[in-house]
Amino acid sequence: MSSPSKRREMDLMKLMMGDYKVEMINDGMQEFYVDFHGPSESPYHGGVWRIRVELPDAYPYKSPSIGFVNKIYHPNVDEMSGSVCLDVINQTWSPMFDLVNVFEVFLPQLLLYPNPSDPLNGEAAALMMRDRAAYEQRVKEYREKYAKPEDIGAAPEENSSDEELSEDESDSSDEQVAGKADP
Amino acid sequence: MLPRKRAAGAEAVQTTTESSPKKHCTAVTTGNSRSNDDNNNSIANTEDHIMALGNGNSIDIDEDLHSRQLAVYGRETMRRLFASNVLISGMQGLGAEIAKNLVLAGVKSVTLHDEGAVELWDLSGNFIFSEDDVGKNRALASIQKLQELNNSVVISTLTTELTKEQLSDFQVVVFTDISLERAIEFDDYCHNHQPPISFIKSEVRGLFGSTFCDFGPEFTVFDVDGKDPHTGIIASISNDNPALVTCVDDERLEFQDGDLVVFSEVNGMKELNDGKPRKIKNVRPYSFAIEEDTAKYSAYVKGGIVTQVKQPKVLKFKPLREALKDPGDFLLSDFSKFDRPPLLHLAFQALDKFQSEFGHFPVAGSEDDAQKFISSVTSMNDALSDGRLEAIDQILLRHFASGARAVLNPMAAMFGGIVGQEVVKACSGKFHPLFQFFYFESVESLPAEPLLPSDLKPLNSRYDAQISVFGSKIQKKLEDAKIFVVGSGALGCEFLKNLALMGVSCGKQGKLTITDDDVIEKSNLSRQFLFRDWNIGQAKSKVAASAAALINPSLNIEALQNRAGPETENVFNDEFWENLSVVVNALDNVNARLYIDQRCLYFQKPLLESGTLGAKCNTQMVIPHLTENYGASRDPPEKQAPMCTVHSFPHNIDHCLTWARSEFEGLLEKTPAEVNTYLTNPNEYASAMKKAGDAQARDNLERVLECLDKERCETFQDCINWARLKFEDYFANRVKQLTYTFPEDATTSNGAPFWSAPKRFPRPLQFSVDDPSHLYFIMSGSVLRAETFGIPIPDWVKSPRKLADAANQVIVPDFQPKRGVKIVTDEKASSFSTSSIDDAAVIDELIMKLEERRKLLSPGFRMNSIQFEKDDDTNYHMDLIAGLANMRARNYGIPEVDKLKAKFIAGRIIPAIATSTAMATGLVCLELYKVLDGGHKLQDYRNTFANLALPLFSIAEPVPPKVIKHKDMSWTVWDRWILKDNPTLKELLQWLKNRGLNAYSISHGSCLLYNSIFPKHRERMDKKLVDLVRNVAKAELPPYRQHFDVVVACEDDDDKDVDIPQVSIYFR
Secondary structure, three states: OOOHHHHHHHHHHHHHHOOOOEEEOOOEOOEEEEEEEOOOOOOOOOOEEEEEEEOOOOOOOOOOEEEEOOOOOOOOEOOOOOEEOHHHHOOOOOOOOOHHHHHHHHHHHHHHOOOOOOOOOHHHHHHHHHOHHHHHHHHHHHHHHHOOHHHHOOOOOOOOOOHHHHHHHOHHHHHHHHOOOOO | OOHHHHOOHHHOOOOOOOOOHHHHOOOOOOOOOOOOHHHOOOOOOOHHHHHHHHHOOOOOOOHHHHHHHHHHHHHHHHHHHHOOEEEEEOOOHHHHHHHHHHHHHOOOEEEEEOOOEOOHHHHHOOOOOOHHHOOOEHHHHHHHHHHHHOOOOEEEEEOOOOOHHHHHHOOEEEEOOOOHHHHHHHHHHHHHOOOOOEEEEEEEEOOEEEEEEEOOOOEEEOEOOOOOOOEEEEEEEOOOOOEEEEEOOOOOOOOOOOOEEEEEOOEOOHHHHHOOOEEEEOOOOOEEEEOOOOOOOOOOOEOOEEEEEOOOEEEOOOOHHHHHHOOOOOEOOOHHHOOHHHHHHHHHHHHHHHHHHHOOOOOOOOHHHHHHHHHHHHHHHHOOOOOOOOOOOHHHHHHHHHHOOOOOHHHHHHHHHHHHHHHHHHHHOEOOOOOOEEEEEOHHHOOOOOOOHHHHOOOOOOOHHHHHHHOHHHHHHHHOOEEEEEOOOHHHHHHHHHHHHHOOOOOOOOEEEEEOOOEOOHHHHHOOOOOOHHHOOOEHHHHHHHHHHHHOOOOOEEEEOOOOOHHHOOOOOHHHHHHOOEEEEOOOOHHHHHHHHHHHHHHOOOEEEEEEEEOEEEEEEEOOOOOOOHHHOOOOOOOOOOHHHHHHOOOOHHHHHHHHHHHHHHHHHHHHHHHHHHHHOHHHHHHHHHHHOOHHHHHHHHHHHHHHOOOOOOOHHHHHHHHHHHHHHHHHHHHHHHHHHOOOOOEOOOOOEOOOOOOOOOOOOOOOOOOHHHHHHHHHHHHHHHHHHOOOOOHHHHOHHHHHHHHHOOOOOOOOOOOOOOOOOOHHHHOOOOOOOOHHHHHHHHHHHHHHHHHHOOOOOOOOOOOOOOOOOOOOHHHHHHHHHHHHHHHOOOOOOOHHHHHHHHOOOOOEOHHHHHHHHHHHHHHHHHHHHOOOOHHHOOEEEEEOOOOEEEEEOOOOOOOEEEOOEEEOOOOEEEEOOOOEHHHHHHHHHOOOOEEEEEEEOOEEEEEOOOHHHHOOOOOEHHHHHHHOOOOOOOOOOOEEEEEEEEEOOOOOEEEOOEEEEEOO
16 A cells, blocks of 8 residues: 555546546645436436545545535435535545545445435435335435536436336325425 | 554643633532532532532542543542552652652652762752752752642651651552662561551662562452443343343444453343343454353343443562562563563662672673672572573673663653552552563663773763763763754653753753643643643743753753644744754644654654553654654544434433534534624625525524524523523423434334434433432523623522522423424425525525624624633533533433543543653653664664553564665655756656656645646646746745655556655755
8 A cells, every 4th residue: 555645646546537527626635526426226316416525634544524515315414514424434444445435335335225224314314214215206306406417517427217217106105295394 | 552643632722811700600509419429520519519629629639630640540549549658768860750750640648768868970860959959868859849749749758767667657668779688678567567568669770670569468459451341232132051142233342251241221131130240251343152041031122231340350469578589470571572581680689789798889881890790690590499591691781780870860760650650559459560570671772882981981970870871972962962842741841851861952062942832731730740830821831941951951942832833834944954863752642743753754853752641651763764654654543423323323421422512512612603703794794605505504594593583692591591492402302303203113124123222212301400410501501601692690590499490480382393204295395395495595584684683783792602621610611511411311321421521521631640651751762862872773773552550561673664666776755856957847757757657646735736637737747847836836935945845646667556755856
């Protein structure tokens, strides 16, 4: 493994080589944005989220901190701040991982397999546990509202076929819950 | 693993400037004090106790003074210390160090015994004496300066020959200069005394030291390691024999086979909740077995906590008379010297024999005396029936003989720490005593070149003892050294004392620079021994420097108040660094250490690093080209509790305290500050929020509006209302909402219970003025709220009855759960859902409302933002935090803690004691001889990890730097590549290319100058690098600067990353 000072550059380089759109803040290597596409086969597919990545001084010994800039409906992401529950990344982080792992493994896993038993967004977790279809519907609403590719200047991904299926499923739950809207 | 990197920055403290009107109102009578006498300071206690804190009642522990030490020992040990009378016999360097450590720790009395008079010779090792003291009795000359360290310790002297009967006045007796014959006689007396008197004999002779302990025929150790009992959260228990207990896998178990544990809160298999200790075996990371047939017990359902039971240990000490013949296992400190302790065991006895035969120590450099000494050791060895040594290291013994008369300060500091700790153990039963012999030597500290007897001759100077060991050449090097001591806290004070005594920077060429930006606080005084009561509030470095100059008036010292960091590189500039001989870190946080490490690496300066954590300490030598640098290896980052756990699912008190601190900050610091930002410049604030337009901005605005509108306080009763409603919100409503969203029987998608370990199901609190902790919460909450609004605090807040009446007046609305999770599907409905609504629109509306409110405020209205200050016992900060944490703990059925414990955790107070600090600096100064002599090899240097609680010493050679090879080149982190003639980017790339290296990224500091992936960076090819550094990195290059450095990431021709040295570009 290389010296910590160079790990930043190498990891960042690998990320850019991996076709991620990286936007540096002030040419510095401390903070930057990365565009992240919702994984296919998840209700997040079709959405693009801008992820704010901060590399701590102790990187790679300490994990990068990851936050969603545009809103996402997810049991493990704080709805207001966009921060991801530490559990997901900090507890499993090791200096052997790099930024590519974050975007190719950690985040897709997080979106594919939310963990409602350790929620940061309790409402999302409860909904996911009780009514999966309604939950997915809600995810899509958020996605359509806040994660439109054109809004962050990202090119939409080619395939968008597998969305319709789940959308239909959620119909049944609509009426049931519509009455429960906030008084 | 090591304390250095964990002894993090929390100790950095701020000047306390404010003295607010609340100071006089400290107490509330609750009438319902707890019986547990370890709870003097708990939030629920009587008026007397709370008042006592402010008055510094002498019967009780002065927690302001001793907070850092309390964090190591706990109250019970401190009480036992305060009841102990200690004798220290022999007041040369070692006696003085031991006395200092014990006076700082705060025993009841210290009696100093010495029959001799101060000699110039003593000044090499004793920080108390000055040249004016020569000729005075050593004990009498010591008393005043020791008394200054702590007025509550009774210090007295004995100046005539001791009789053994006198020893019965003490619980512990320590001898640093006594013949073996007398020692045996005294120890027999102590060993057989009823109750036994703990006996310690310790000596430092040149670079050799020994310690022996006899705490009596049956000595009980209450706490063998000082650790909190380990715990685990149970996931399952089998009905089996033996039964298998599995725990949740978020934290590894720290039990060991044979430990005793108790079970609690087990659901189902209730038979285990009987509180009976059970022995465990087959311990794995997440499971263990109990030797019990649980087959017929009820089946395990859920829950349960397993807690280790710490067992007292009884030690049967041998008296010195027997132990000399049958010493048992020696405490080993350095595995490369595993064969030394038995030899040193003989050598110290032979030295005693030499003295009694010839009436003096062997003379330094005398071959004749050395031979007599060696033959004495040899004949003692030959006379041994078993355990006879096969070979005798004559060179080692020659060094021993030659230096035997000298008491060196670094050795005294090190052994002063060790013996001081053994005395504390003897007084209290806390930590495992040394059982029974410890020997140590540091001959590698001697100069690399052989010494001539003429070098060792005394010069009639205060350094004569040191010269007799090291020679006058190295003395000159020490005196001319230019040293930078970074930090003037506990380590810094000890270092200054050591350096002054060694004569470092005391010559005409020498210069010691010390810097620290901190000021002295009361809690520093229990170990930062150069500071006195009357220095509180003054700059640490200044006070320490003047005190050090009193120890040795020749010391050339400059005290600065700059924090060493990138922002002070104009003070600590290139010239400053280039002139240094060595850097000594005396820091309390990892980031500052890493920064100094980088500077030392850059300027190729040796760095002597050390740190302490409670009874643990470590030292690390960073020597250019010989060792790896400090930053090359790191501890794993500190474990943080996951956010979701802290938010909603705490399962221990740390989680509750983390939450409490963040709520405190939000309520009392951030929100008032946010309000003031708004009020100072409403238009600018509004447009900034509009521009941000996100949920965060909305949240800020909501909180500001709340503070100025609904929750605005104008009278003290308003503040009570606020505190009462906060109580309801935090400890009733939020819990009700959470359990509404996740009922107790909720299951996850796969059918498993949602509320399974480690999650704990919370229950709301029912507010009652009859519960003192509820009322105390209202009091501290309303007082602090009043402070943020500048509302005077009425006297009646001290009366629980009136406070209760006021709290009862508050109208608390009934809780209505939000109707389940907000599920909205169609567009229309979604406009009602708060989370889907357009933030921008809400922000506009909030700003409008705020503007209306602002018009109603008196002009110039501001709130007070309160910054958390843990060390002021009268400011209610810790009261509120402990209250918040404990009420939350009550919600979740987590055991509560008293205010002191809460302060340790929430204030992130780093446990610290004088003994381990003193030892660390002694060890570092033994290395300093090597560094300043120069010419030592890697194998001469030593890094140490020690834990005085166990006790454990692990001393080893430093790790060499990693060597990187590429083609026919090789380099380490200490190397640098140099390019002259002001090259362009392209020229640099070509230069690297010629060496088979393809650079893809070049940076300066944290700024990227070039990365092959950015097309626009290719436009920079023909630019001079210096221009890129100036224009892109915006770096200032002052006129004296000849070069700058860039970090280059490159690959070889096989696309493999190659880690190359920093590249220095000369541009003038």
